[in-house]
Amino acid sequence: MALAAVLWRLSHGTSDAVQVVANISLRGCYLEGRLDQLQFADLSELDDVDLCNNFLNGCIPSTGNLTKLAYLDLSNNNLSGSIPASIGNLASLEGLSLFNNRISGMLPPELGFLKNLWNLDFGSNQLIGSIPPQIVQCRFLSFLVTSDKLLTGPIPQELGNYLWSRELHLSKNNLNGTIPVTLPKLHQLWWLDLSYNNLSGRVDATFNFSVNTTVSLGHNMDLCGDPEYGLTPCHTPEFNKRFKEGKTNKMxxxxxxxxxxxxxxxxxxxxxxxxRRKSSKVSDKSKSHDMVSIWNFDGKIAFQDILNATECFDDKYCIGTKGYGSVFRAELEGGRIYAIKLLHTVEDYTDEKAFHAEIQVLTKVRHRCIVKLYGYCSHSKCKFLVYDLIERGSLASNLQEEQLAKELDWSKRVAIVRDVAQALSYLHHDYDTPIIHRDIKSSNILLDRDFKACVSDFGMAQTLKHSSSSWSTIFVGTCGYIAPGTLL
Incomplete structure (x- = not known):
């Protein structure tokens, strides 16, 4: 990489070179290649390194020379390997974020040497083992995130000594044992999330959390207590006895x-x-109403969950953009991943009509080769559709990338054509009323992990009545893909 050459010259330059690099901020610059090729670890004067939201891979290099480094952000990359023990030599480190990588191994006990650390985020990685007890030596730790991993063992009692703690996120692990009784003493704590673990015990009146603390303890099978925390109430021995006695009579x-x-x-x-089969239209009058319909969820809860999962549709979750809008990746509670198609906010009737046309079609059809719609939101300020996330993206993007195109051998291409043909045959002949897609093209064909094709984007689709024998004279679709017969 050219950047690596520049950093090498700064750290190994001639005698008249002055090493004054104190800050590297390359957030979201589409950097690729191995992280150790940047050789920033040789720049001893560094204070802040921000390389998040790129495509860097490889292992985290030894950072023992960066004694002045205060902030290191490597989140949202493709880093792998384990966290090096030399991380404990960063005596000045205050913030460390490795969120959303593929880092494995155990948390190094050397983290306890980082006396100035106040922000630590290891979420969404592949770490294993237990939380090292040495981490409690970080007395100023305010934000600790170790969620979405495979950590085991108990929660250290000493976490209650973090008097300045603001957020502790330990959800979606395999932590066991009881909840430390010291945690309610953290009166400045904003958020405590211990959900989706294997914790046990009772959360009774002795757990007197501050009224300003948001506590989430749900989905721990052997944990009972106050329903306010998402728990099942604890049954007293007397209650259990009466329940067993009356069980036979109530069967x-x-x-x-x-x-x-x-x-x-x-x-x-x-x-x-x-x-639902009789319902043939979604009213165009919805401009004056705000609707949320997300199947299998409570509408308001799912709407807020989607906003939280995408941080109000932040660009870092965007995985594609078209003329109609942008597509965002959203991981909701429980680990399910969805694709959210957010329409651009334009006052255009044709866009509104296409939005409702797609809802009208996809709420009725069910086929393996047609993308599945989970729901939609039609709001005066926000319109989006919720789909299954199809992992490999569109056929067009796969054909444009040389490496991905090589994976599409002739057998896979024939299978893709067969899948699309089956979807169109279902729409034209097997559904109650024939549906014409009118915009079949490579960018509207999505491929899953096994190269199974799904037809998407029904914004131009039209339902034909059985009694109708006439076709619209208005040309729709994409130039280069319109059926030649429509031009005759």
Missing amino acids: AILLTFACFCFICTAIGCMTVVYY
């Missing part, structure tokens, strides 16, 4: 009730399916 009632619920649910499902 018949429960079975009868279960059968009744099953019948009601079946009837309700058939009724919903019937009316």
